[in-house]
Amino acid sequence: MNTIYPLTIYFDASCRLCNSEMQNIKLYDSANQLILIDCSAPDFDDMVCKVNNISQTTMMNRLHAQDANGQWLIGVAAFEVIYQTVGMASIAKLWGSPITRPWAERLYPWVVKHRYLLSR
Numbered sequence: 249m250n251t252i253y254p255l256t257i258y259f260d261a262s263c264r265l266c267n268s269e270m271q272n273i274k275l276y277d278s279a280n281q282l283i284l285i286d287c288s289a290p291d292f293d294d295m296v297c298k299v300n301n302i303s304q305t306t307m308m309n310r311l312h313a314q315d316a317n318g319q320w321l322i323g324v325a326a327f328e329v330i331y332q333t334v335g336m337a338s339i340a341k342l343w344g345s346p347i348t349r350p351w352a353e354r355l356y357p358w359v360v361k362h363r364y365l366l367s368r
Contacts, residue, residue: 251329252316253281258296260308261286264367276334309360324352 261267261284270284286292287308297304300320302312313326321329324343331340342348359366 251321251333252319253279253333254283254316255281255329255333256283256285256314257326257330258285258287258307258312258314260288260363262288263363265363266311266367273330273334273336276336278334281333282330310356323356324349327352 257270259266259270261270267286274282274284287304292304294304296302296314297307310323311326313321313330315321328340328343331337331343343352
């Protein structure tokens with residue numbers, strides 16, 4: 249997939265683990281190609297959810313990223329592209345490797361389910 253920037257990232261900032269990860273990634277976004285949107289904010293504009301038939305809960309429970317052409321990346325695929333975007337190729341390769349990706353795909357839902365506990 250050829251990602252067209254900016255890449256808008258929808259994440260749960262009420263989760264300290266999620267928020268910390270996104271804020272740390274943003275520190276490396278020197279080209280300002282990432283837009284971070286907190287899905288948990290009381291003033292979150294859920295129009296993107298309605299237009300794309302995605303519930304806010306679903307968006308909060310799996311990292312969602314949308315490029316400038318409207319293409320969606322969800323979960324592990326989103327992480328891979330996000331890390332590529334900020335020049336962290338080695339971490340991106342871990343998310344996308346044929347060896348580690350299946351493990352990441354299996355582990356990611358468990359991490360999401362326990363993210364508040366893991367944030368402590």
